[in-house]
Amino acid sequence: MINVSNTIHWLKEQSEKQNGKTAILSGANPISYNELHNSSLTLADYFLSIGVKENDHAAILCGNNIEFVKTVNALWLIGAVPVPLNTRNNTDEIEFQLKHADVNFLLIEKSSSEKFLQLSFDKKIIINEIETTGKHQPSTQNSKHSMFYTRRSALILFTSGSSGKPKAVVHTFLSLYESALMTDTLCNLNCEDVWLASLPFYHVGGFMIFVRSLLCGAALVFPESLNYESISTALQKYNPTHVSIVSTTLKQFIDNGIIPNENLKYLFLGGGPLDEELCRSAISRGFPIVKVYGSTETCSMISALDKKDFADKPNSAGKPLGETKIKILDENGKEIFDSVGEITTQCKSLMQGYYNDEEEAKKKFINGFYRTGDLGSIDNEGFLFVQSRKAEIIISGGENISAKEVEDAIKSCEGVYDAFVFGMKDETWGESVCAVISCDEKTTGQIIIDHLRERIGAFKIPKKFFFIEKIPLTELGKVNKEKLFTLLNLNVR
Numbered sequence: 001m002i003n004v005s006n007t008i009h010w011l012k013e014q015s016e017k018q019n020g021k022t023a024i025l026s027g028a029n030p031i032s033y034n035e036l037h038n039s040s041l042t043l044a045d046y047f048l049s050i051g052v053k054e055n056d057h058a059a060i061l062c063g064n065n066i067e068f069v070k071t072v073n074a075l076w077l078i079g080a081v082p083v084p085l086n087t088r089n090n091t092d093e094i095e096f097q098l099k100h101a102d103v104n105f106l107l108i109e110k111s112s113s114e115k116f117l118q119l120s121f122d123k124k125i126i127i128n129e130i131e132t133t134g135k136h137q138p139s140t141q142n143s144k145h146s147m148f149y150t151r152r153s154a155l156i157l158f159t160s161g162s163s164g165k166p167k168a169v170v171h172t173f174l175s176l177y178e179s180a181l182m183t184d185t186l187c188n189l190n191c192e193d194v195w196l197a198s199l200p201f202y203h204v205g206g207f208m209i210f211v212r213s214l215l216c217g218a219a220l221v222f223p224e225s226l227n228y229e230s231i232s233t234a235l236q237k238y239n240p241t242h243v244s245i246v247s248t249t250l251k252q253f254i255d256n257g258i259i260p261n262e263n264l265k266y267l268f269l270g271g272g273p274l275d276e277e278l279c280r281s282a283i284s285r286g287f288p289i290v291k292v293y294g295s296t297e298t299c300s301m302i303s304a305l306d307k308k309d310f311a312d313k314p315n316s317a318g319k320p321l322g323e324t325k326i327k328i329l330d331e332n333g334k335e336i337f338d339s340v341g342e343i344t345t346q347c348k349s350l351m352q353g354y355y356n357d358e359e360e361a362k363k364k365f366i367n368g369f370y371r372t373g374d375l376g377s378i379d380n381e382g383f384l385f386v387q388s389r390k391a392e393i394i395i396s397g398g399e400n401i402s403a404k405e406v407e408d409a410i411k412s413c414e415g416v417y418d419a420f421v422f423g424m425k426d427e428t429w430g431e432s433v434c435a436v437i438s439c440d441e442k443t444t445g446q447i448i449i450d451h452l453r454e455r456i457g458a459f460k461i462p463k464k465f466f467f468i469e470k471i472p473l474t475e476l477g478k479v480n481k482e483k484l485f486t487l488l489n490l491n492v493r
Helices: 010-017 033-049 066-078 091-100 110-116 173-187 204-216 228-238 247-255 276-284 358-363 403-411 445-453 481-487
Strands: 022-025 057-061 081-084 105-108 124-126 153-159 167-172 194-196 219-221 242-246 266-270 289-295 300-306 325-329 341-346 369-378 384-388 393-396 399-402 416-426 430-439 464-467
Touching: 010 033, 010 066, 010 204, 022 033, 033 066, 057 066, 057 091, 066 081, 066 204, 091 110, 105 110, 153 173, 153 204, 167 173, 173 204, 173 300, 194 204, 194 228, 204 219, 204 242, 204 289, 204 300, 228 242, 228 247, 242 247, 247 266, 247 276, 266 300, 276 289, 325 369, 393 416, 393 430, 399 403, 403 416, 403 430, 403 445, 430 445, 445 464
Parallel strands: 022 219, 057 081, 057 105, 081 153, 105 124, 194 219, 194 242, 242 266, 266 289, 430 464
Antiparallel strands: 153 167, 289 300, 325 341, 341 369, 369 384, 393 399, 416 430
16 A cells, blocks of 8 residues: 655655665665665756756656656756656757756756757756765755655656657656556555566656655566566566566566566556557466556556456456546547547546646646647446547557657658658567558668658657658548558558
8 A cells, every 4th residue: 555644755764664675776785775865965966066956857868777766856856847857859859848847957967968068058967976875864954854645746747749759747645646556456566576677667667667666665666678578587587576567578478488576566567559469469478467457647557457358348448546536528529428539537636737838738638638639439337448549649569659750750751742651560660650652763771761760769760661752631631541551552440
């Protein structure tokens, strides 16, 4: 169960409750809750001494490690708002996000500093060069740390939107707390759990691993990296109870004969389209699969399908968690039953809004329900079925990629007349990014790739290019997908 009162800073309360209990397992030396609290206090004092103050926005470019955890807790202690950024993005993408989120300080991990030190941003800090070990001694710069209150902004997290522009989702301490409570209704969290930090912290699925472990006083484990080999090694070395992965990693487990570790109680599986046969194969090998559905705006999972229900409902995203309500609406906003419509939800973990985009946030709500943009249905037993993800979002290897963003980058290449980007089912990545391009005779795939490398992250660059004289359009000027895929002889769902 969640064992903090949610009335004072979470780490402060856990250091009092858990004290010498292990908070972090990373490398040879475990770190206790008391040690983590002291280190975070020391880091908070340093941040205060260089001018970081209450309500400042502090962007974080850091991997999944102890530095990230200390940094977030330090920012929370002084009332600043962490803004984790995708370390796989290029500098142009990062600079856009820094400006959009009104970031005051940029906190960079040394290992990735070379790439990001060229950013045109004045207040950069290398966080793992700051000494935080030893007993905490309040500095003369240390005023009082900020008061804790649940409706304070606790996180700004970017997510790709259908418009191609990333949106900055704002969550409060209350929405993070309520999300963890929903997970608690599913799997009875406790302080003896061991959570593997197996998804990147700049995604909500990864960030909530850290939050859940903190709120229940459990241990958080860091694999050496987030690749398949490191995660599989960590399963055997640390024997975690809870793991979150995407289908790409699960397939690698199955293909390489990996079996679940002895203490594994829940393996949360999300991040895009899930192959039924892959899930069956994993369950037959003993993996305690739980399919989950959610988004950055809902603060991770809002529904879940336990393995006990998989045999009867293999294509379902499960039932709503806790007090979450899910409705299916037609095009007129009217609730419908036994048919496909837009999935909407009302839950306590919903975002506070989009930072610097109040108008867009208003569009996402109808009568108190958040409009996910996903299509689906609910059967007569209350199980949710997601028919399709947002049309313009491709989920490849667990990464959300805006098709429009990639299209715009391709169209900016000299010699390209038009472009259409879509996702195609892929056994390894779940979906792979593909592009249909109309261009002149001189423009080759390599020219386009070289052009894209300077404008978008490498993981967003299409894996397949299809060249066509003219992309067919509808009367309204939209891409005629049916005709296009027929011309290309592609079977795209």
